[in-house]
Amino acid sequence: MTNRTKAACQIGMYGLGPMGRSLVLNLADHGYATAAYNITADLTWQLMKVPELPGLVTPFFNEHDFIAGLKQPRTVMIMVKSGSPVDQVIARLLPLMDPGDIIIEGGNSDFRDTARRLRAVNEKGVMYIGTGVSGGEEGARRGPSLMPGGNREAWPLVKELLQSIAARNPQGQPCCEWIGPEGAGHFVKTHHNGIEYGVMQVIGEVCWVLRALGLSNGEMADTMDGWNRHMKAFLLEITAQVLRANDDDGSPLLDHVLDVAGAKGTGAGTVVSALDLGQAVNILAAGVAARLMSTNRPRRLAIRDAYNVPEPVLSGPLEEWKEKLGLALEAAFALAYAQGFTTLEEASIQYNWGLNLPQIASIWGGGCIIRAQILNEIAAAFTADPKLDTLLLAPAFVECIGRGVPALREVVSACVMAGLPVPAMNSALSNFDSMRSPGLISASVIALLRDLFGAHTFQRVDRPGTFHRDWQRDAAR
Structure with a gap:
């Protein structure tokens, strides 16, 4: 002392x-x-x-x-x-x-x-x-x-x-x-981490696509740097750093790292607390699920051997791929951040916390893991319209996502055909398609199934109220 x-x-x-x-x-x-x-x-x-x-x-x-x-x-x-x-x-x-x-x-x-x-x-x-x-x-x-x-x-x-x-x-x-x-402070931190899970998974998937296109680790790092000149995302910055890292013998460190990604539970906490609020965060959940799946390596190797699966390979003009991937990356980023902020907005309402969303975006602008240029756009969007229901309706997001989704669709489609798993990018695309769809036929079918086996009722588009059908009468006909 x-x-x-x-x-x-x-x-x-x-x-x-x-x-x-x-x-x-x-x-x-x-x-x-x-x-x-x-x-x-x-x-x-x-x-x-x-x-x-x-x-x-x-x-x-x-x-x-x-x-x-x-x-x-x-x-x-x-x-x-x-x-x-x-x-x-x-x-x-x-x-x-x-x-x-x-x-x-x-x-x-x-x-x-x-x-x-x-x-x-x-x-x-x-x-x-x-x-x-x-x-x-x-x-x-x-x-x-x-x-x-x-x-x-x-x-x-x-x-x-x-x-x-x-x-x-x-x-x-x-x-x-x-x-x-x-517990508002810890709730916001948990959902910061949830966004982090989703975004990191997207980045990891993009790296896999680049590898399947034949790029070296250094070339992948250079590509990340190019995209990051305008995205200004800390996670992209450090991705380039780890891609350039060499082991003690001078070989690329990434090539020696076991394909198992750990987690401390805040990602799962994000998903559970979002579901408690009635919010779907499938992009963030994809990041959590991918890490969990990675941890059972013996099972994965056994399945690989049983099905004799080759390494996925992609082909095509490299510069075109890079352009598409950059646009897809931006769109997936925007959709992941939008999911996180939608949950914060809902928590503020349901828990009566009075969260200041522009301020949260502002304090995430430095020091934290998910700091990026997009946070400036989020702060501006909620400042311009404090009652904004979702960032998907903010002009900057409409432009970014509208520009990037066609590329995201092409990337996901090519990866599916090649057998290259991209669960976060696929979830981002599915989330957007579901949100913009003029009608969710799948939901209508599920509503009728629930009514048939559980008498849970359903709603109609042609008149108000809730309805139940006498399914036994139908079966007797």
Whole structure:
């Protein structure tokens, strides 16, 4: 411990894994005296050995001293694994805290858990903020996108601190604004991650198409760079980076990577919470399902061998393919972001959160994983029409999707014929076709089937009301 007085720290960080450790260094860089604690002391000692460690960080090795080392009213940020570990930490800290203190929880928590914890700590007079943190370890260190929600009265007390460590968007604004009550902050972060799942799957599929066309990894990276000159998407930027990465022997790293993509559950959380709101997010769900399918490699290999499936190959003029793929990529991006924001809009209505959608697009404009030029267009669309029902009706989206869907249709069709799976791009196309269709005959058939076997009734196009047909009478004829 340093020679500073015990109660000198402005904020305490509980949990010194990669994210917590990076946030500690970020806070100290911005002049905040920070108390650092981890339940296992090894991570605390590792933090204190960081060469560039600012002098404003004070290590603590028990929870009582950690809380005692904070100025009142105290602010504690918890960065531990979501789920029961968060509840366990709160149970240990709450008896040591006083009314007016603030807990900020920055993990990938389920928004319903956040609302439950808020109610529990409020009974002790402690305020609670559940904040989404996006940007990964590097973002946490240099400037993340932050999505705080919970007790509104706590926001003025932590606003300056959180905004000072946040990233800045291209307009120079902090990528941190108040999201809403209860678990709104964590809900928005979850759906940020859902968009991320969908977009990453689209990018992965485009890379596979380029490989099937015979491009080298370097040529694929150059193609990504070309598209990204106007899309300005962080995920495209780092895709080019990983495509250029070489292994220790100089060979392309990608060629040595097992075809298994992990997940931490926020993608599935997006799909479930969207379905709870009556929203279909099939592009985002395709990204989740593709990762799950990748994890059972032995089964996939057995099926491959049983059906003797060759590697998919595509052919045709390369420049034409690149042009079509670029347009298809833009359209699929737009449709994925639109699904995410439609769910946010519905959550705002059903949960009475009052979400500021242009502001959410703005704080995602820097620091976070899904930052891209399209977010400027989303912010502009909701600013121009705050009651916009779907981004698919915004002029910029109508232009982008209208321009890109014919190419998307050609790409998906060619991939289907070649046996190259493109579930996210296919879902994007199916979503658009369903939304623009003058009539969903499949839905009409299902409505009658439900009425036949379950008497669930159906509606008609020629008169109002609900109807049930006597199907037994029909069968008796």
